[in-house]
Amino acid sequence: MEQSEDIHLLMTQFGHTSTTTAALYTNPEQEKAKKAAKLLGERRTNYREKD
Incomplete structure (x- = not known):
C-alpha cells in the first residue's frame, strides 16, 4: 500500500471483495x-538510563 497507494490492487492481492476489508490492513x-x-x-528508556 505504501508503494502503490492503490487500495484496489491491495484488495485484489488479499483476495478481498470489499475495499473496506482491505482498508483494515492499511490504516495509516x-x-x-x-x-x-x-x-x-x-524516550522513557533513554530517560531512565540517564539516572
Whole structure:
C-alpha cells in the first residue's frame, strides 16, 4: 500500500471483495500510533538510563 497507494490492487492481492476489508490492513492512523508508542518507549528508556 505504501508503494502503490492503490487500495484496489491491495484488495485484489488479499483476495478481498470489499475495499473496506482491505482498508483494515492499511490504516495509516494505526501505524502512526504504533510509531508514536515506540518512540515514547524509547524516550522513557533513554530517560531512565540517564539516572
